[in-house]
Amino acid sequence: MTPPVxxxxxxxxxxxxxxxxxxxxxSELGFKSIICNRPDNEYGPGQPSAESIRERAESIGxxxxxxxxxxxxxxxxxAQEMGKLLxxxxxxILAYCYSGGRCMALIGNAARMGxxxxx
Numbered sequence: 001m002t003p004p005v006x007x008x009x010x011x012x013x014x015x016x017x018x019x020x021x022x023x024x025x026x027s028e029l030g031f032k033s034i035i036c037n038r039p040d041n042e043y044g045p046g047q048p049s050a051e052s053i054r055e056r057a058e059s060i061g062x063x064x065x066x067x068x069x070x071x072x073x074x075x076x077x078x079a080q081e082m083g084k085l086l087x088x089x090x091x092x093i094l095a096y097c098y099s100g101g102r103c104m105a106l107i108g109n110a111a112r113m114g115x116x117x118x119x
Contacts, residue, residue, distance in 0.1 A: 083115030
């Protein structure tokens with residue numbers, strides 16, 4: 001089962017919360033890297049931990065990066081870190097959080113700061 005993804009460019013997509021069970025199908029879609037922008041236990045203990053997703057991702061050859069950001073979209077430093085991840089990880093990249101909104105905000109802020117965004 002593949003979670004819904006929204007493509008922002010040919011190399012970057014965003015999604016809401018994913019689970020370890022989604023990673024095989026995401027890999028089959030061609031994703032090479034996963035970025036988690038959601039803090040663990042953000043709304044309680046019901047979400048999969050970033051570590052559980054990291055373990056599964058790495059076991060099937062996907063790169064994984066953790067950049068937990070508050071629901072308000074984060075700071076300028078968070079956007080700079082997101083820009084660094086986007087320019088250093090293999091593409092295509094899937095970034096996820098609760099709904100995908102803060103991922104989009106981080107990517108947009110990184111672009112406005114003049115950081116290179118994979119097209």
